[in-house]
Amino acid sequence: MNLYFDNAATSHPKPEQVYLAVTNYFRNIGGNPGRASHAGSLNALRMIFELREKLARLFNISDPSRIAFSFNATDALNMAIKGYVNKGEHIIHTSMEHNSVLRPVAGMCKKNIIESTVIPADKKGLPDLDFLADSIKDNTKLLIINHASNVCGTIQPIEMMIEIAHSRNVKVLLDAAQTAGILPIDVQRLNIDMLAFCGHKGLLGPPGTGALYLSPDIDIQPWREGGTGSFSDRPHQPEYMPDRLEAGTLNSVGLAGLSAALDFINNETVEKISSHEQSMLSSLKTKLNDIEGLKLIGNHVPCVAVISFIVTGYDCADVSLKMEQDYGLMCRTGLHCAPLAHKALGTFPQGTVRISPGYFNTEKEIDYLVNSLRNIVLDDRLIPLKG
Amino acid sequence: MKSYCYITFPTTYYAIRAESLAKSEKFSIKMVPVPRNISSSCGTAMRCLEEEAEKINNFLQDNKVVIDGLYVQR
Numbered sequence: 001m002n003l004y005f006d007n008a009a010t011s012h013p014k015p016e017q018v019y020l021a022v023t024n025y026f027r028n029i030g031g032n033p034g035r036a037s038h039a040g041s042l043n044a045l046r047m048i049f050e051l052r053e054k055l056a057r058l059f060n061i062s063d064p065s066r067i068a069f070s071f072n073a074t075d076a077l078n079m080a081i082k083g084y085v086n087k088g089e090h091i092i093h094t095s096m097e098h099n100s101v102l103r104p105v106a107g108m109c110k111k112n113i114i115e116s117t118v119i120p121a122d123k124k125g126l127p128d129l130d131f132l133a134d135s136i137k138d139n140t141k142l143l144i145i146n147h148a149s150n151v152c153g154t155i156q157p158i159e160m161m162i163e164i165a166h167s168r169n170v171k172v173l174l175d176a177a178q179t180a181g182i183l184p185i186d187v188q189r190l191n192i193d194m195l196a197f198c199g200h201k202g203l204l205g206p207p208g209t210g211a212l213y214l215s216p217d218i219d220i221q222p223w224r225e226g227g228t229g230s231f232s233d234r235p236h237q238p239e240y241m242p243d244r245l246e247a248g249t250l251n252s253v254g255l256a257g258l259s260a261a262l263d264f265i266n267n268e269t270v271e272k273i274s275s276h277e278q279s280m281l282s283s284l285k286t287k288l289n290d291i292e293g294l295k296l297i298g299n300h301v302p303c304v305a306v307i308s309f310i311v312t313g314y315d316c317a318d319v320s321l322k323m324e325q326d327y328g329l330m331c332r333t334g335l336h337c338a339p340l341a342h343k344a345l346g347t348f349p350q351g352t353v354r355i356s357p358g359y360f361n362t363e364k365e366i367d368y369l370v371n372s373l374r375n376i377v378l379d380d381r382l383i384p385l386k387g
Numbered sequence: 388m389k390s391y392c393y394i395t396f397p398t399t400y401y402a403i404r405a406e407s408l409a410k411s412e413k414f415s416i417k418m419v420p421v422p423r424n425i426s427s428s429c430g431t432a433m434r435c436l437e438e439e440a441e442k443i444n445n446f447l448q449d450n451k452v453v454i455d456g457l458y459v460q461r
């Protein structure tokens with residue numbers, strides 16, 4: 001038996017209609033969207049237009065042209081960070097950020113372009129809000145928040161954080177890599193200035209898809225420049241969205257799959273998806289808590305279905321190897337591209353074992369996972385860590 | 388011979404948005420490459436009959452489609 005519990009990295013499997021849409025698009029449509037006026041190109045453009053409208057409905061975005069497609073969440077975050085913050089300005093972000101935020105920010109700091117402040121988090125992965133308020137300066141331009149941790153699932157108190165930022169004229173970039181398609185997100189109600197997400201996790205689409213939404217009063221400098229099929233006689237990138245940020249051929253095959261995935265999500269509803277994930281999460285937490293020697297990390301507060309644990313005295317690489325070899329369980333181990341989160345949670349540098357169930361996992365599979373882990377921790381002989 | 392009108396747009400996003408709106412209102416339109424003697428920032432234009440052009444143009448503008456220009460070709 002092989003069971004996939006690594007949906008925080010990328011969701012698998014996808015809804016059947018996603019595979020069908022990808023094949024159908026690739027075989028039968030295939031034109032380059034926006035580059036010509038023949039049926040192949042126009043049909044591609046129509047598919048992408050509809051996808052933009054579906055995403056706009058999902059996130060309550062009033063103008064779909066403010067959504068620019070990217071190739072993953074990392075790409076969207078780079079576009080936002082490098083395109084919005086200028087020389088001499090200041091960025092604040094949480095300790096729970098992924099390397100897709102930490103590294104672009106650190107890179108800009110190293111080149112002396114900007115400065116940054118990290119908000120400390122407690123052992124639950126929650127930020128120090130007083131510290132946030134105190135660290136806003138005159139040149140602070142942007143607050144970046146990872147909506148839910150890809151290490152321990154902690155959902156950040158974004159409403160309070162956005163309010164603090166906005167009261168001091170600081171714009172907010174929300175990294176929704178772990179929450180798009182899993183938690184309801186209303187950009188207008190929440191006053192989100194920029195929303196970055198990928199299509200291949202909770203949105204259940206193919207890899208190579210993602211997007212950045214910009215609220216109407218945000219303009220950013222394009223990070224990627226090139227052909228758009230519009231204003232071709234001009235030397236510079238067009239001002240119009242989405243062309244401003246969409247230079248180069250899009251991953252239309254992936255986007256066709258994402259469009260089908262959104263139909264699936266729309267049919268099931270985000271509420272139903274969320275409630276299935278929450279019920280798996282709470283039964284996992286309760287049952288794992290009963291296993292002596294297994295310690296859950298974070299996981300005391302509102303969370304998405306991402307669980308990290310350690311087995312006291314043992315290497316997590318060894319635990320996850322046994323999980324796969326003896327029980328066919330696929331999960332991830334290590335730092336999960338978020339070193340500061342592990343420092344806050346007290347699991348740096350050894351990391352954790354991470355289990356992330358998805359919409360297609362069942363309660364029965366959760367029981368199998370728990371029983372396997374009980375066997376591994378209690379009965380099997382793990383090799384103790386030296387020293 | 389029929390005379391046609393061409394509606395041009397700044398980007399393909401608006402061209403396809405215009406098409407989708409016009410089709411939902413059952414206007415008789417076709418998306419075509421922009422004729423060479425018209426200058427447009429986006430290569431795809433909406434072609435319609437001249438007598439319907441004004442109505443379509445107003446309808447699209449009411450629906451927040453950004454239009455570059457309107458050209459008659461007799």
Ligand SMILES: Cc1ncc(COP(=O)(O)O)c(C=O)c1O
Pocket residue numbers: 008009071072073074075098100146148149150175177178198210337
């Ligand atoms: C919180 C968070 N941000 C960003 C990313 C990067 O996503 P992607 O792999 O689509 O670039 C991930 C996942 O890897 C993530 O969990």
